[in-house]
Amino acid sequence: MSGIVRNITNNELYVYLGDNKYRNLRTGGEGEVTPNMAKKVFKINVECTIIYNENPLLENLIKELNLKIEK
Numbered sequence: 001m002s003g004i005v006r007n008i009t010n011n012e013l014y015v016y017l018g019d020n021k022y023r024n025l026r027t028g029g030e031g032e033v034t035p036n037m038a039k040k041v042f043k044i045n046v047e048c049t050i051i052y053n054e055n056p057l058l059e060n061l062i063k064e065l066n067l068k069i070e071k
Contacts, residue, residue, distance in 0.1 A: 005042035
């Protein structure tokens with residue numbers, strides 16, 4: 001199961017890949033974020049996590065439609 005987080009500064013959704021690595025669901029960009037920084041900029045989104053794990057094509061939809069999440 002993959003966890004989905006929202007960047008609180010820009011409302012981008014990221015999937016947690018493990019080992020402090022995250023992938024932006026809209027752009028596909030990946031990077032490492034320290035645990036301290038992650039606590040400051042990411043909020044876990046339980047609803048998106050459930051939907052993402054039940055619908056593997058959600059990432060393609062987000063990319064194709066260039067979607068961001070609203071608070």
